Amino acid sequence: MNHPTEHPAQLTESAGLDTEAMPVSLYTDPAQYEIERERIFRRAWLMAGRVERIPNRGDFFVKDIAMLKTSVIVTHSEDGEIRAFHNVCAHRANIVEHRSSGNTKRFVCRYHSWSYNNSGDLSHVPDEPGFFHLNKKKCGLTPVTVALWEGWVFINMAPTPEVSLKEFLGPMADALAGIEYPNPDHALVLRGEFRANWKAVAENFSEAYHISSIHPKTLGPIYAGPLNPFSRPISANVYGAHRSMSTWLNPAAAPFANAKVAQWLFTADHSVTGTRKDGQTNPLVEHKGINPTKSDRWASDVNWFFPNWHLQISANQFWTHEFWPTSATSTIWEARFYFRKAQTVRERLQHEHFTSHITDTMLEDLGNIESMQRGMESGAKPFIHFNESEILCRHGLEQVIKWSAATTARDALT
Ligand code: FES
Ligand SMILES: [Fe+2]
Incomplete structure (x- = not known):
């Protein structure tokens, strides 16, 4: 088994990527943001949430997409279909639904009480005879194209998507097909707005x-130790517009001193050999697309779906990050850590302790992301430099450049 410090892999070049410095203007130029709005976010399939958020007929959630100046209602309709609509009367x-989630048979616009069923049809208009030439059949909520992959709900904001979800996901979907996600119905959610691209x-x-x-x-x-002081990745793969990386686990990593309370992501039941403490096999660590080199020093995988969604997986659980632009220099970040619902007071405290730990690390990130953005906006540095460990950043930026230049999604994907 080769470990990173013993045999540093040539990840970037073997993935066919450039090794040049990258332009800062991609993070600061308002014109670039406008291009990304039209050529990336209005064209790519965007992950909106898991189906377990809307298990019952009538369940819905609303996804704000500030960059496209809209919000989208994702519903589990009365006929069992998952549908999505622009949240506009x-x-x-006017905006129709002001709650972020719920269960309803009718979406009622509060301004004049027009109401829609959860399949998007206009069902009631107060004082209907007072209107002129009103064709109720044509006045439903405007549909947004929706498609499911492995329990993930994707939406596409183009009036007609240029490529199917399957074409868009391409080899990434093949690599990650058939994962049994543990506890997909219960997530701890962290959310905040960062002053950064x-x-x-x-x-x-x-x-x-x-x-x-x-x-x-x-x-x-x-993630770091004498054998790998700079946390070089174990492996990385690019899959069309998407990308994955396996991070290294310090074999000397001990649970935190107070781990009797907080079981950390990678230490509870951790084993990369495929068996858990209870002797059961672990379908996550056995999956061919997770820790694909089957390294015995594996911590977790980052699967970055173009453009704005990370699906991260360790031996014990999975978690996601979403990045929703609100301007060229601000972003709503939403993370969801999937746990089983606390069954005991002890587990409840473990979750709270985990939340405190993860919030501390996020604050360490937040300060640096925002100060990096300020530095970029100073104009002092026209270029930035990515190293081997930052291969996903480089591939992400290369894809942004590619999609920004391509006149069709199909061109961007080839
Ligand atoms: S704008 Fe919605 S009912 Fe009038
Ligand atoms: Fe960090």
Whole structure:
């Protein structure tokens, strides 16, 4: 078994990527943001949430997409279909649903009480005879194209998507097909707005190079050690527009001193040999697309789906990061850590303790992401440099450049 410090892999070049410095203007130029709005976010398939968020008929959640100046209602309709709609009334275009989630048979616009069923049809208009030439059949909520992959709900904001979800996901979907996600119905959610470009925020969660520098006490002992002081990745793969990386686990990593309370992501039941403490096999560590080199020093995988979604997986659990631009220089970050619901007071406390730990690390990230953005905006540095450990950042930026230049999604994918 080759380990990173013994035999540093040529990840970037073997993935066919450039090794040049990259332009800062991609993070700061308002014109670039406009291009990304039209050519990336209005064209790519965007992951909106898991189906377990809407298990019953009538369940819905609302996804704000500030960059496209809209919000989308994702519903589990009365007929069992998952549908998505622009959250805009046909009467005078007010916002219809102001809750972020719930269960309802009717979406009622509060301005004049036009109401829609959860399949999006206009069902009631107060004082209907007072209107002129109103065709109720044409006044439903405007549909947004929705498609499912492995329990993940994707939406596409183009009036007609240029490529199917399957074409868009391409080899990434093949690599990660058939994962049995543990506890997909219960997530701890962290959310905040960062004063930084969405790519800068996403990049932070896709490289481990910064860990020993800014998280020496929280994540450092897990991801770095004498054998791999700079947390070089074990492996990386590019899959069309998407990308994956396996991060290294310090074999000397001990649970935190107070781990009797907090079981950390990678230490509870951790074994990369495929068996858990209870002797059961672990379908996550056996999956061919997870820790694909089957390294015995594996911590977790980052799977970065273009453009703005990370699916991260360790031997014990999975968690996601979403990055939703609100302007060229601000981003809503939403992380979901999937746990089983606490069954005991002890587990409840473990979750709270985990939340405190993860919040500490996020604050360490937050300060650096925002100060990096300020530095970029100073104009002092026209270029930035990515190393081997930052291969996902580089591939992400290369894809942004490619999609920004391509006149069709199909061109961008080839
Ligand atoms: S704008 Fe929705 S009912 Fe009038
Ligand atoms: Fe970090």
